[in-house]
Amino acid sequence: MSFGRVAIIGLGLLGGSIGLAIRQHLPGVTTTGYDADPAVRLRAGERRLADRICASAEEAVKDADLVIFCVPVGAMGAAARDCAGALKPGVVVSDVGSSKATITEALCAALPGLAVIPAHPVAGTENSGPDAGFASLFQQRWCIITPPEGADRKQVDQLIDFWEALGAMVETMSAPHHDRVLAVTSHIPHLIAYTIVGTASDLEEVTRSEVIKYSAGGFRDFTRIAASDPTMWRDVFLNNREAVLDMLDRFLTDLAHMRESIIAGDGEAMFDLFTRTRAIRRSIVALGQDDARPDFGRSDHEG
Amino acid sequence: MSFGRVAIIGLGLLGGSIGLAIRQHLPGVTTTGYDADPAVRLRAGERRLADRICASAEEAVKDADLVIFCVPVGAMGAAARDCAGALKPGVVVSDVGSSKATITEALCAALPGLAVIPAHPVAGTENSGPDAGFASLFQQRWCIITPPEGADRKQVDQLIDFWEALGAMVETMSAPHHDRVLAVTSHIPHLIAYTIVGTASDLEEVTRSEVIKYSAGGFRDFTRIAASDPTMWRDVFLNNREAVLDMLDRFLTDLAHMRESIIAGDGEAMFDLFTRTRAIRRSIVALGQDDARPDFGRSDHEG
Ligand SMILES: NC(=O)c1ccc[n+]([C@@H]2O[C@H](COP(=O)([O-])OP(=O)(O)OC[C@H]3O[C@@H](n4cnc5c(N)ncnc54)[C@H](OP(=O)(O)O)[C@@H]3O)[C@@H](O)[C@H]2O)c1
Ligand SMILES: NC(=O)c1ccc[n+]([C@@H]2O[C@H](COP(=O)([O-])OP(=O)(O)OC[C@H]3O[C@@H](n4cnc5c(N)ncnc54)[C@H](OP(=O)(O)O)[C@@H]3O)[C@@H](O)[C@H]2O)c1
Structure with missing residues (x-):
């Protein structure tokens, strides 16, 4: 059973990509979105990053089965406190932050008693903001889920299914x-x-x-x-x-x-290291985690 | 007046790309090629990296107006000594090595009395060997020429014309x-x-x-x-x-x-640095020295 309603808090690269990927891969799911920045909300509406862009975090989360915080790591606690009163019991709270231990603490402290299951899709670009997101960001990329001790197995599985539906490959491990x-x-x-x-x-x-x-x-x-x-x-x-x-x-x-x-x-020591490091590159390309074309297939090499 | 006959010593990524680029951009120029490795010579012949692949360095250089050493930096001296006896007077000797001061010394020592004008096309990929080269490698890339003191201005200009014909933008500076x-x-x-x-x-x-x-x-x-x-x-x-x-x-x-x-x-110090570094990226993209698409336009982001 998947989540029926997903709220996305923070509508930049990650939040926007999740909204677009849900529309593409999970057409039955409805999405709400909120961003602290009114200009971002406006642009998010134009790009239809979520089905409904809300004027407050509380409005965005109030019916959600899954809330995903897509704000900078240091803003996770504040973003969670902003909507703490409006979350419904049984909701799964998750995020996409690039570090996990301190975020887990911050979310759990802000939302006592709720199911917090952090996640980190290892996918991104150097761009950010509401124009940066695209539906295929998570395709063939890993998403790491870090269930805290005692997390509900069914909810963890639901979150795994969700990320797999967006095209990601999922792995679980501890936050540290x-x-x-x-x-x-x-x-x-x-x-x-x-x-x-x-x-x-x-x-x-x-x-x-x-x-x-x-x-x-x-x-x-x-x-x-x-x-x-x-x-x-x-x-x-x-x-x-x-x-x-x-x-x-x-x-x-x-x-x-x-x-x-x-x-x-000492040329020998250099040569040894420089030879060892090639093997890792080969494995990364073989596993589909990078482009095998020389120089990443930059356009100037198409000729 | 361009060079009529160019000899390429070393038929890997750089040597092969020069040969292919000459065929494309300078159809009047004939090329000879030599590589110390017989297997590389064989493959170079199959790919037609030069008009004629020679069995010795002496044979490759004997009629050349321009000789370009495209071997590893540490092999420049030996490669030059290999053909020292066969070079004709008036020949221009150049190279593509990634460092310049020690190479200039090595080439001048191996070829006393000849015109040595080193160069470095700032273009490459992570691949090497006779299969790695391609004709457009130098397109829109800089080539740095480091004329030693007293170099003949006409010969320097000839070398500049040559690299510009292959698609490069040329700059001159001292080797150090x-x-x-x-x-x-x-x-x-x-x-x-x-x-x-x-x-x-x-x-x-x-x-x-x-x-x-x-x-x-x-x-x-x-x-x-x-x-x-x-x-x-x-x-x-x-x-x-x-x-x-x-x-x-x-x-x-x-x-x-x-x-x-x-x-x-100290978040402020980090934020300051991380903001300053973005400007350099913008200039590089604006000057056409990199791909502006997010993530270099890796194929997984085309969707
Ligand atoms: N970019 C990547 O490559 C990447 C990859 C994986 C994971 N992540 C993680 O994903 C998260 C978001 O990154 P991103 O690249 O999507 O950043 P982004 O494009 O800058 O988007 C973040 C958005 O959140 C908004 N925001 C900030 N505080 C908020 C709050 N309290 N409530 C609601 N909205 C708030 C920001 O508005 P303002 O601009 O006004 O602050 C901004 O629009 C980060 O935790 C990051 O670590 C990023
Ligand atoms: N790759 C880059 O990105 C790049 C960019 C700019 C400049 N450069 C410079 O270009 C030069 C060549 O690099 P590359 O990438 O083309 O290397 P490469 O693909 O390995 O080709 C070099 C070739 O030279 C051969 N060789 C070695 N010693 C020789 C000798 N004494 N006489 C004749 N042939 C000899 C090598 O044969 P063996 O394999 O049998 O030794 C090899 O086939 C280097 O000086 C490098 O610094 C490279």
């Missing part, structure tokens, strides 16, 4: 484990990308225009990641601090080794 | 400046990508299969870069050591600041 996995596969890559793009823009002897011109040598891939939403990512680093710091320190240790290899002119 | 610019736009991004992919594959509590599964959160972009040719990149780091170490140390300083911001919970 999620936070460690994502620290390495997503949070540290973003931290590194933001930092190196910052370093490059502060150089004096290499001008910004040179950095931009010659970015095709590798740098441009980092700039795409470093163009992601600042609010979203600030919140991720503030909320997944421990796992991020732990992974960062491991990376720093490894980078110090590479630095030593360069100083020592 | 090139090496600093590329350290930040290409070499450090590769060093970081190789290292973090290595860090991720060595974790114990996060399995390799988890890293692969959830790579769509950002990590997969790094794996593409870290799948680049190990020989090529070992040589780059061995040959551009000084500039790489200098840029690496600046990056490490900035990363230490970010680490402090995370520890201190």
Whole structure:
């Protein structure tokens, strides 16, 4: 049995994509949507991101069987408190936040006694806002569900069915484990990308225009990641601090080794590492988690 | 006046792309090709990467007006010595190596008295070998030419014309400046990508299969870069050591600041950096150096 009415709180990239994907894949389900920003609500109405865009969070959630919070990680608690009084008993409360342990705490604290089952679809782009969403965002992407201890098995299964219906492949794990996995596969890559793009823009002897011109040598891939939403990512680093710091320190240790290899002119150590890292790429492409065409099949390589 | 006969030494991604681009854009020019690897020569013949594939470097270069060395940075000196006796007077000697100062030295030492004008087309993919090349690789990409002091202006202009005919936009600068610019736009991004992919594959509590599964959160972009040719990149780091170490140390300083911001919970510092870095992305897309579609327009987002 699926959810009949789904409320989406926050109508940016994630919220909008969920609304559009429900319309495409679950035509029997009705959706309501709310966003704190009136301009976003207006645009969401024009794009029909949900069947009905509501003027308040309470109105959006009052008949919902499933409420999904699609707001920045740091706004989850406030967004939940905004509609706490209007949720009906038996509702399943979920979210799409990029970190899970602190969000679980915040949602449970704001909504005592309700069924909170957090989730994180590992799918996104560098764009955000009500124009960024599209129905196929979750297609063939993983969605991680982190049921708290004692979660109702039937409700968890319902949520799994929901995400699978939107095209995702679902895995469940604990929130702390999620936070460690994502620290390495997503949070540290973003931290590194933001930092190196910052370093490059502060150089004096290499001008910004040179950095931009010659970015095709590798740098441009980092700039795409470093163009992601600042609010979203600030919140991720503030909320997944421990796992991020732990992974960062491991990376720093490894980078110090590479630095030593360069100083020592140790070509063998470099060659070994550079050979090992190719295997991971092959597996990612084989599992359909990336584009196998060279250079991601950027348009300039179609010829 | 363009070059009538071009010899390409090394028939991998770069050499092959030059051969194919000459056939497409400069039909009056005849090409010869040589590669140290017999299997590569065979495949190069099948793909017609050059008009004539030769069994020795000497044979390939003997009538050439322009010789382009397209071998790994560390092999430039040896490749030049291999054909030193056969080069005709007045020939222009160039290359496509990713670092420039040490290559200039190596080519000048191997070919005393000849005109050496090094170049670096800032264009590539993660693939290598005789099957990787394609005619449009240089289209709309920058090619940096680093004429040594005293280089003949007419010969430099001839080389500029040549690269422009293949579709590239040309800029000239000194070899040491090139090496600093590329350290930040290409070499450090590769060093970081190789290292973090290595860090991720060595974790114990996060399995390799988890890293692969959830790579769509950002990590997969790094794996593409870290799948680049190990020989090529070992040589780059061995040959551009000084500039790489200098840029690496600046990056490490900035990363230490970010680490402090995370520890201190300083959201404002993060937000500031994450906002600044978006501007660079916009300029890169505006200048046609990357794909503006979200997520590089990976195929999964066409829907
Ligand atoms: N982007 C990705 O790649 C990605 C991938 C997976 C998961 N996520 C997670 O998905 C969530 C949303 O990200 P997104 O990319 O969709 O962000 P987004 O495009 O910026 O959308 C978030 C929307 O929520 C609104 N909002 C903020 N506080 C609110 C509140 N208290 N009540 C109602 N609406 C509120 C925002 O309005 P204002 O702009 O006015 O604040 C904004 O319109 C985040 O938790 C993020 O970690 C993102
Ligand atoms: N790939 C990029 O993205 C990129 C971009 C710009 C510039 N570059 C530069 O372009 C150059 C070539 O890179 P690539 O990507 O084309 O490499 P590649 O695909 O591996 O091709 C290089 C070829 O040169 C051959 N070779 C090695 N030593 C030789 C010698 N002494 N004489 C003749 N042939 C020899 C190699 O044979 P073996 O395999 O048997 O050694 C290989 O077939 C490098 O200097 C690199 O720095 C690369």
